Amino acid sequence: xxxxxxxxxxxxxxxxYDVQQGNIVYGxxxxxxxxxxxxxxxxxxxxPAFYTFTREIDYSLGARARVGYAARGALxxxxxxxxxxxxxxxxxxxxxxxxxxxxGGTKSWGYSYGGGAEVKVAKNFSxxxxxxxxxxxxxxxxxxxxxxxxxxxxxxxxxxxxxTDMRRGDSDFDMHNIxxxxxxxx
Numbered sequence: 746x747x748x749x750x751x752x753x754x755x756x757x758x759x760x761x762y763d764v765q766q767g768n769i770v771y772g773x774x775x776x777x778x779x780x781x782x783x784x785x786x787x788x789x790x791x792x793p794a795f796y797t798f799t800r801e802i803d804y805s806l807g808a809r810a811r812v813g814y815a816a817r818g819a820l821x822x823x824x825x826x827x828x829x830x831x832x833x834x835x836x837x838x839x840x841x842x843x844x845x846x847x848x849g850g851t852k853s854w855g856y857s858y859g860g861g862a863e864v865k866v867a868k869n870f871s872x873x874x875x876x877x878x879x880x881x882x883x884x885x886x887x888x889x890x891x892x893x894x895x896x897x898x899x900x901x902x903x904x905x906x907x908x909t910d911m912r913r914g915d916s917d918f919d920m921h922n923i924x925x926x927x928x929x930x931x
Contacts, residue, residue, distance in 0.1 A: 782802060805831075829852070883918045
């Protein structure tokens, strides 16, 4: 019943505005994109059965400020701000005795921060490398376990005959991303 985590490519489009005063650059950016990351966790019971929670990001949006230092066609900067993601949650189990109902996907808020460097390769074009840590709080997803065909002695029914709810032990969906950036400035 285990399902492995997956690191994958991330695709983003961003737009922003920068102001340069001397060597100091500050500004903001908005971005949106897709991510191929998957996070799974599996639990086991003595029945025996497995219970696997999996989540994947459908799309993400972000708004960040940035401040940096520019010299000789290079920019070194720090960035940080808010992040939002539509997360697709799923559940699977080998338990055929109980009934399982989930509450679907979640919409999660979080934050991002990191830093990077850009080098101007033409008058209006630069290439860069950026590290970004993002944390989404994904604590709304629940799976309700009902009686199904299970006897009253079933562990999910002992505390409440109508059933119980299951959720992940850790609600944080963390990502560390290294990004290649191509920027056109006008």
